[in-house]
Amino acid sequence: MAYELYYWDGIQGRGEFVRLALEEAQADYVDVARQSGPAMGTGAMLDLMKSKREPHIPFAPPFLKDGELIVSHVANILSYLGPKLGLAPEDxxxxxxxxxxxxxxxxxxxxxxxxxxxxxxxxxxxxxxxxxxxxxxxxxxxxxxxxxxxxxxxxxxxxxxxxxxxxxxxxxxxxxxxxxxxxxxxxxxxxxxxxxxxxxxxxxxxxxxxxxxxxxxxxxxxxxxxxxxxxxxxxxxxxxxxx
Amino acid sequence: MAYELYYWDGIQGRGEFVRLALEEAQADYVDVARQSGPAMGTGAMLDLMKSKREPHIPFAPPFLKDGELIVSHVANILSYLGPKLGLAPEDxxxxxxxxxxxxxxxxxxxxxxxxxxxxxxxxxxxxxxxxxxxxxxxxxxxxxxxxxxxxxxxxxxxxxxxxxxxxxxxxxxxxxxxxxxxxxxxxxxxxxxxxxxxxxxxxxxxxxxxxxxxxxxxxxxxxxxxxxxxxxxxxxxxxxxxx
Missing domain, CATH: 1.20.1050.10 (Glutathione S-transferase Yfyf (Class Pi); Chain A, domain 2)
Incomplete structure (x- = not known):
């Protein structure tokens, strides 16, 4: 399943640090706020942030959704993705x-x-x-x-x-x-x-x-x-x- | 071996978030800059930050030394210590x-x-x-x-x-x-x-x-x-x- 990256449309901003890792590794990902269609776009991102049902809502973009898990903050996302993408030290x-x-x-x-x-x-x-x-x-x-x-x-x-x-x-x-x-x-x-x-x-x-x-x-x-x-x-x- | 916490003497500051975890867990630790003696005190902290020999110098206090490893930034220190101190989720x-x-x-x-x-x-x-x-x-x-x-x-x-x-x-x-x-x-x-x-x-x-x-x-x-x-x-x- 593709990683879902959530970040403000129209800017590099903090999301760019995550995009660079996904792009270098040629990972399968969707830049959700920049897509249109069901459950896509900035509205979908804001819905997730305001959700009363999600167990672990993020404070702010960027955040990454990997299946049910929402990982927030650039350093946390990269620490999570790094080993999976071959972009973190082995040790x-x-x-x-x-x-x-x-x-x-x-x-x-x-x-x-x-x-x-x-x-x-x-x-x-x-x-x-x-x-x-x-x-x-x-x-x-x-x-x-x-x-x-x-x-x-x-x-x-x-x-x-x-x-x-x-x-x-x-x-x-x-x-x-x-x-x-x-x-x-x-x-x-x-x-x-x-x-x-x-x-x-x-x-x-x-x-x-x-x-x-x-x-x-x-x-x-x-x-x-x-x-x-x-x-x-x-x-x-x-x-x-x-x- | 005791954990060594390095932080500015005289203030709670960012170091306090680490101290609270160490104290709750009754961990063995030394608050280096607040001690006197060989390799203690603020001078020892600054020497470490400016070291030309250390492979991984920290940008700023607080940092934690666990044996040879230096862990910098509060969230990184707590992410490192949490499981060891029984203060992080199992999952x-x-x-x-x-x-x-x-x-x-x-x-x-x-x-x-x-x-x-x-x-x-x-x-x-x-x-x-x-x-x-x-x-x-x-x-x-x-x-x-x-x-x-x-x-x-x-x-x-x-x-x-x-x-x-x-x-x-x-x-x-x-x-x-x-x-x-x-x-x-x-x-x-x-x-x-x-x-x-x-x-x-x-x-x-x-x-x-x-x-x-x-x-x-x-x-x-x-x-x-x-x-x-x-x-x-x-x-x-x-x-x-x-x-």
Whole structure:
């Protein structure tokens, strides 16, 4: 039975981290909110979230349905799917390390969201633009180097070599790091251009993922949505500064 | 060998979610940064984070060391410890549900942090007080009801009954929900007083956890630090509003 991925239609957002793993593994999946038909579409997703009968409703998209089981949160979905898709380390301890790295990516993604929504998710960007400028400036000067510097160090200290963030083979964490670089380059091109030389391992990993046949095919397909200003990574020129 | 918990000295913070599980289970553990002696104290924690030799350095505290393995992030630590401490469901699928719930708590805790630090972690609260007021107002009116309403619904829809958030026995997620209620009451007493009647299941769960012998003993011990204005849950009267 196909995996059912539930995520907001029209944006890459947090769902993209899951899509990349499913696409790399050529898994059978349905992107439910983007389909029409019975039990499909955004309405079906919202019905499931509001259900009074489901034993385990999710707080927010993305979530994955595998038969009766609903798995919520990106890191939890990837931790669940990783071994099934051949995208997690064999060793249980390294799986734990992979999950810790993915949760650091989760934190980074939440901070990216808050660069354009520092006050309230319910307000328009335009109504919190001044705070967004202040938060973005701090994000660019302090947080990008802290997060990317950390991932670069982990990559360089990987006992199996710097081609992968954990273990000796591609994992879902590598795919997520590709998306982090893609997203940061889209949102903050000036900042990322200035930082380009500082994270050679991460950039090499990003390029290696881009060149994988299943990923290349996915990026060229219409299943890959373009970045836009409704997603997590948004490009507002006034928030992008050279550090 | 004792578990080694690494977290900032002087605050409950994110480390408290791990402490509660270790204390409930009467596990053998060392709160490293709060001890003095060789390889103890905050210096030992920072050395480990900055290590050029460790294969898997953590991004931030809290992290747990179990022998050679370093496990980072609260939800990852609890997912790792839960089965060992008898504080996770037996069923693998329910463990996945527990992890999803814990990650929703993680998101809530990050939002609590940002009520007093909406612009930058590196700035003093006093230097972002106006943005903090706006963010706290939105947090109280929109986010507290969204999160607590969600947990209340999950509790009431638990097929095993509303005494536990998942499964038919106490889990680390129940302990974390206790801490969420404790923390919100400390930080936003006016708001939480106004919301008191809306979440009867959560309040009953909180009270049941408080009355567990190991938790009662812990709360009365000097291992339990008081809430303060260096932690995640901070009480600034100007941020606390009746919704």
């Amino acid at each position: 249980e301890k390294l799986r734990c390390v992979a999950n810790g790295l993915q949760l650091t990516i989760t934190d980074l993604v939440a901070e990216v969201h808050d660069t354009h929504h520092p006050i309230a998710t319910s307000l328009y960007y335009e109504d919190q633009k001044e705070a967004a400028k202040a938060r973005s400036a701090a994000f660019i000067s302090e947080r990008i180097p802290k997060f990317l510097g950390y991932f670069e160090q982990v990559l360089q200290q990987n006992p199996e070599g710097p081609n992968h963030i954990v273990g000796d083979a591609l994992s879902y964490v590598d795919l997520s790091l590709f998306q982090v670089i893609e997203g940061l380059r889209y949102a903050f091109p000036k900042a990322m251009k200035a930082y380009a030389a500082d994270y050679p391992g991460l950039i090499a990993l990003h390029d290696a993922v881009t060149g994988r046949p299943n990923i290349t095919a996915y990026l060229q397909s219409d299943r890959r949505l373009a970045f836009n200003e409704d997603g997590i990574f948004r490009h507002y020129p006034e928030l992008d500064l050279a550090p | 693998e699928k329910l463990r996945c549900v527990a992890n999803g719930l814990q990650l929703t708590i993680t998101d809530l805790v990050a939002e609590v942090h940002d009520t007093h630090h909406p612009i930058a972690t590196s700035l003093y609260y006093e230097d972002q007080k106006e943005a903090a007021k706006a963010r706290s107002a939105a947090f109280i009116s929109e986010r507290i009801p969204k999160f607590l309403g969600y947990f209340e619904q999950v509790l009431q829809q638990n097929p095993e009954g509303p005494n536990h958030i998942v499964g038919d026995a106490l889990s680390y997620v129940d302990l974390s929900l206790f801490q969420v209620i404790e923390g919100l009451r400390y930080a936003f007493p006016k708001a939480m007083k106004a919301y008191a009647a809306d979440y009867p299941g959560l309040i009953a769960l909180h009270d049941a956890v408080t009355g567990r012998p190991n938790i009662t003993a812990y709360l009365q011990s000097d291992r339990r630090l008081a809430f303060n204005e260096d932690g995640i849950f901070r009480h600034y009267p100007e941020l606390d509003l009746a919704p």
